[in-house]
Every structure is written in structure tokens, then in C-alpha cells.
Amino acid sequence: MKNLLCFAVDRLHRNFIGAYGNTWIRTPGLDRLAYQATVFDQHVLESPHPHKVLATIWTGRHPLEECPGSPCLPEILGGREIHTVLITDEPSILDPEFSNRFERYILLTHPEPTQPVEEISQTYLAxxxxxxxxxxxxxxxxxxxxxxxxxxxxxxxxxxxxxxxYADEGDPPPYSAVEPPNLRFSKEDDPDILLAILQAYAAQVTVLDSCFEAFWEWLSGVGWAPETGLLFLSLRGFPLGEHGWIGKEGPQLYSEVLHTPLMLYLPERAPAAQRVLSLVEPADLFPTILQLFDLGSDIPRLQVAANLFPLLTEEGESVRNRVFVLDEDGSQAMRTVYWYFRNTEPPELYIKPEDFWDFNNVANRCSDVVEAMQQLIVQDREALRNQSWDPLAELDPSIATRPE
Known part of the structure; x- marks a missing residue:
């Protein structure tokens, strides 16, 4: 592989893509990518903030690690005469410390729309x-x-x-505003409010998918396409009423925000049509990308990031047994293969992967798991600070075994 295209899209809800189980919305562009790529089913973010997610990808470091001067992906690639370019339409979701290390930084601009357009080709995304x-x-x-x-x-x-x-007969008119909604929403509120917003969100996903499909068609016609891989991920999801809020100001440490799509297309493996069920996180992309460019010898010593190559070649192998999630306000959570724990008061515990959207809190029935999770968070915080964290460290049996 000679080149790599990395798409990082903000606020794409995993549950609205056909390849991830959606049957309501047609997403032929992303589904086509999924057919030819490796699809990661259990990709969990270490942070709900895009600039933190990108920083972990570009350094292989967890947000809690204090490693000033750590090697940065664009610098390593540039040192090996691989050109790097960062293209974005939203500089506020980038950390200048890293964006300035790319060889080229290009800010895309387009007038902000004030109302819905007539054709997909006229949309902002197009x-x-x-x-x-x-x-x-x-x-x-x-x-x-x-x-x-x-x-x-x-x-x-x-x-x-x-x-x-996306509206059936008798449904309310779809949400017609251009500004994404941001409001509290509870079970006592009118369900038509949510339904109208879901219709609009589905249409916007269709726009994104149509744009990506057109991009894929364009890519297939360029001369360097046979030597080019493609990485696609969402930087965070979009709350759609799962936990009392619709929009960006909702609770951050739930699966609708943290559990996002990740797909990796490699031309020499296409069509891969492979699904990886193992737990992975954004930091893992740092060593993986270096390996894709045959720069394995340039991978620095890392404690959190795990190279995903074993998952691409050996079915069933795991590279980690947990993801430690940290919000900027200090909130913490821990995702393991079988559990998701929010270190709140009172604590919240969900069985994974069955309880996909964190609806059934079993903390009161699993006090041993709650205690083990709380201890694990304390231990992992200390290990990250001491540079002694191990992604496959032995876990307490109550956490490491499938709940009955």
C-alpha cells in the first residue's frame, strides 16, 4: 500500500448505517465500503471529544497520559518522505498542537446554509x-x-x-430546521418530537452516504487508487433521545456517543468482508497506520495502543480487554468485553454486548462487578500516569467472565 485516506466524520450515529444493522435507511455507499473492508464491531472511544480522539490516533497515547514531545504520526510519516495533508471544514475540533505538524493544512469553506436545499448536489456536504x-x-x-x-x-x-x-402516513412533518437540534427529551415528552428529528437525521445520513458514494466512484477512477487504502470512522455519535437528550449537550459517556463505526479498506485484501468482534479503541490506529506503511520499526514504545494487524490476519485474537474512558470534566467509565461501567453516583453497569444502548442498569444486582470496576479505574489511572498500563492485564474474574 502506497497511500492512505482517513475519513473522520463527526456525529455519525453507528445505528444509522446498514453495515451496522440498520434496516430503515439505505446507505449503499458505506455498505459498499463495508463489503470490501474490515468492519470493527466494538470500536469504543477513549474520549467523547473529537480533538482528544484525534490526538490519541496521532500519538497512540491515552488522554490521561502526560507525554509531552511524544512522536506524532504526521511527523514520523514526513520523516520517511510520506506526504501528509490535513483537510477539514471545522478547525475547532482540531488541536493546533497536532494539526500544525502536517505538511499541508487545508481549511475547506462553504457558506452556511440557512434552509434546506432542493437537491443533494446542493448540500453543504456535497x-x-x-x-x-x-x-x-x-x-x-x-x-x-x-x-x-x-x-x-x-x-x-x-x-x-x-x-x-422517511415519514410514514400519519407521521408528523419532519424537522425542517438547518441547525442540528439540541434539547432535553424524556419519556413524558411528545414522541412525535423525536420522530420528526429522526426523519431529518436519517435524511442527513443519506446525504453523507450519497457524498461518500460519489467520492468512492471518483476514487476508483484515479490512477493511484489500486495502491490506496481507506480508513473511515466517526469521531463521536449523536444523542437521539436514548438518555434524556437530543443533540450535542446530552450525557457524553453513553454508547450512543462512544461506540462508533470503524472500517478499514486495504486494496490488497479487497473484498475483505471481514468483521472483527474484538474490543478496539482509536489509539490502536497509530501503530496500525505505521504498520500499513511498512514502518513497524518506527513504532515507539506504547502502553495503551495495540497494533490491529493481528485482528486482520488471525480471526478471534484479542489485542485488549478494556477501554478506559475519560471526559474533560473528570467523569470516568470503563468498557470491557462483557461490561460497561459508568463511575457515577449512583454507579451504572450494563451487560455487553447485549445491552447495546445502555438501557438496563444492573449495578444493584452486581455489586461485586461494580466494586471490581471501581478498583480497576483507580489502578488504571495510576498505571497510565506511571507508564505501566497493559492492555491485556489480568482482570478480576467477576469482570473477565461472561455474566450468567
Whole structure:
């Protein structure tokens, strides 16, 4: 593989992609990618904030690690004469400490829409994708290009007609505003409010998928396509009423935000049509990307990040047994293979992967697991600070075994 395209899209809810089980919305573009790629089913973010997620990918370091001057992915690649470019339409979700280390940094701009458009080709995303292809068409090789987009966190300007396609007879009119909604929503509220927003969100996912499908068609026609891999992930999901909120200000440490899609297409393996059920996190992409460029010898000593190559070649092997989640306000959570624990008061505990959206809190019935999780969080915080964290450290039996 000579080149790598990395798409990082904000606010794309995992449950709205066909390859991840959605049957309501057609997503042929992303489904086509999934058929030819490796799909990671258990990709969990270490942080609900995009700049933190990108920092972990580009350094292989957990947000809690204090490693000033750590080697950075674009610098390592640049030192090996691999061109790096960062393309984005939203600088606020980037950390300048890392964005300035790319060889090229390109800010895409387009007027903010004030109302829904008539055609998908007129949408904000369609214009941004068109600008991406123009930039990439002139990109020197070999390269690693990061395309970081607002995605579903940007304007919802999908045509009204497209929104109405997701409404059944008797449904309320779809949400028609361009600004993404941000409001409290509980079981006592009118369900039509949520239904109207779901229709609009589905239409916006369709717009994204259509744009990606057009990009994929463009990519298949360029000369360097046979030597180019593609990574696709969401930087965080979009709360849609699962835990009392619709929009960006909802509770951050739940699966609708943290459990996001991740797909990796490698031309020499296509069509892979492979699903990985093992637990992975964004930091794992740092050594994996270096390995993709045959730079395994350049991978620095890392305590959190695990190279995903074994999962691409050996079915069933695990590279980690937990993901430690940290919010900027100090909130903490821990995801293991069989459990998701929110270190709150009172504590919350969910069985995984069965309780997909964290609805059935079993903390009161599993006090031994809660205690073990609380101890694990304390131990992991200390280990991360002391540079002694092990992604496959032996866990307490109550955590490591499947609940009955």
C-alpha cells in the first residue's frame, strides 16, 4: 500500500448505517465500503471529544497520559518522505498542537446554509466533498491524507422531500430546521418530537452516504487508487433521545456517543468482508497506520495502543480487554468485553454486548462487578500516569467472565 485516506466524520450515529444493522435507511455507499473492508464491531472511544480522539490516533497515547514531545504520526510519516495533508471544514475540533505538524493544512469553506436545499448536489456536504476531491487530485504520492469533517454535527440542509421519504402516513412533518437540534427529551415528552428529528437525521445520513458514494466512484477512477487504502470512522455519535437528550449537550459517556463505526479498506485484501468482534479503541490506529506503511520499526514504545494487524490476519485474537474512558470534566467509565461501567453516583453497569444502548442498569444486582470496576479505574489511572498500563492485564474474574 502506497497511500492512505482517513475519513473522520463527526456525529455519525453507528445505528444509522446498514453495515451496522440498520434496516430503515439505505446507505449503499458505506455498505459498499463495508463489503470490501474490515468492519470493527466494538470500536469504543477513549474520549467523547473529537480533538482528544484525534490526538490519541496521532500519538497512540491515552488522554490521561502526560507525554509531552511524544512522536506524532504526521511527523514520523514526513520523516520517511510520506506526504501528509490535513483537510477539514471545522478547525475547532482540531488541536493546533497536532494539526500544525502536517505538511499541508487545508481549511475547506462553504457558506452556511440557512434552509434546506432542493437537491443533494446542493448540500453543504456535497460541496465540501467536491473540494476534497479537488485537493486530493493534486496530492503528491506517497501520502497519508486526513479528511476531518463536521459531518452530522454540521448543517442539516437535506432536501425536505428526502426527509419526507422517511415519514410514514400519519407521521408528523419532519424537522425542517438547518441547525442540528439540541434539547432535553424524556419519556413524558411528545414522541412525535423525536420522530420528526429522526426523519431529518436519517435524511442527513443519506446525504453523507450519497457524498461518500460519489467520492468512492471518483476514487476508483484515479490512477493511484489500486495502491490506496481507506480508513473511515466517526469521531463521536449523536444523542437521539436514548438518555434524556437530543443533540450535542446530552450525557457524553453513553454508547450512543462512544461506540462508533470503524472500517478499514486495504486494496490488497479487497473484498475483505471481514468483521472483527474484538474490543478496539482509536489509539490502536497509530501503530496500525505505521504498520500499513511498512514502518513497524518506527513504532515507539506504547502502553495503551495495540497494533490491529493481528485482528486482520488471525480471526478471534484479542489485542485488549478494556477501554478506559475519560471526559474533560473528570467523569470516568470503563468498557470491557462483557461490561460497561459508568463511575457515577449512583454507579451504572450494563451487560455487553447485549445491552447495546445502555438501557438496563444492573449495578444493584452486581455489586461485586461494580466494586471490581471501581478498583480497576483507580489502578488504571495510576498505571497510565506511571507508564505501566497493559492492555491485556489480568482482570478480576467477576469482570473477565461472561455474566450468567
Amino acid at each position: 460541496n465540501i466533498f467536491a473540494q476534497c476531491t479537488a485537493v486530493l487530485g493534486e496530492q503528491p504520492q506517497p501520502f497519508c491524507a486526513w479528511i476531518v469533517l463536521r459531518g452530522l454535527g454540521g448543517p442539516w440542509d437535506a432536501p425536505l422531500e428526502l426527509r419526507e421519504q
